[in-house]
Amino acid sequence: MKRSSDTRGVPRCAGMIDRRSAIGISGAVLAICNFTPWTISPSRSEEQGVKTMNQYAANNKTIGEAVGGGGLLVVAQWEAKEGQADKVAAILDSFLPEAQKDPGAKLFLIGRNKDNPAQFLFYELFRDEAALKAHQESGYFKTYIAGQALPLLAKRERAQYALL
Numbered sequence: 001m002k003r004s005s006d007t008r009g010v011p012r013c014a015g016m017i018d019r020r021s022a023i024g025i026s027g028a029v030l031a032i033c034n035f036t037p038w039t040i041s042p043s044r045s046e047e048q049g050v051k052t053m054n055q056y057a058a059n060n061k062t063i064g065e066a067v068g069g070g071g072l073l074v075v076a077q078w079e080a081k082e083g084q085a086d087k088v089a090a091i092l093d094s095f096l097p098e099a100q101k102d103p104g105a106k107l108f109l110i111g112r113n114k115d116n117p118a119q120f121l122f123y124e125l126f127r128d129e130a131a132l133k134a135h136q137e138s139g140y141f142k143t144y145i146a147g148q149a150l151p152l153l154a155k156r157e158r159a160q161y162a163l164l
Contacts (some may be wrong), residue, residue, distance in 0.1 A: 072125070080119075085117050104132070
């Protein structure tokens, strides 16, 4: 395949779509930050097996469906307080299926750092600002995140991006 460069001199393949897929970007973010795709907390994973985002993405929508029409990308990083990481993981295990069913959430991934299990990475793609607001006002968000998880955190950072 013939290679060319964009305006910044960054190589790209001719004929390839310039838009990066949400999964591709999340994979890079997860790899750079040393996060693994979401798994059930270590004590439960041996009993129930590992649950990954790949299963969610493959079973519910294609990459094109998820990123089609753009959206609002939210990336968040959490760090649990000392001794609270497994409690946070258990809360997220209950929260995640609800977030993935949210009609305004086009894609919802959570990773846990392989070297520091107290760190969590969220990669969320919402239809628009109104969908993000509805997510934050939902009963499941208020119960699991605002009510249970946030008090267990030492650090919480978020940033919003427009999907190209």
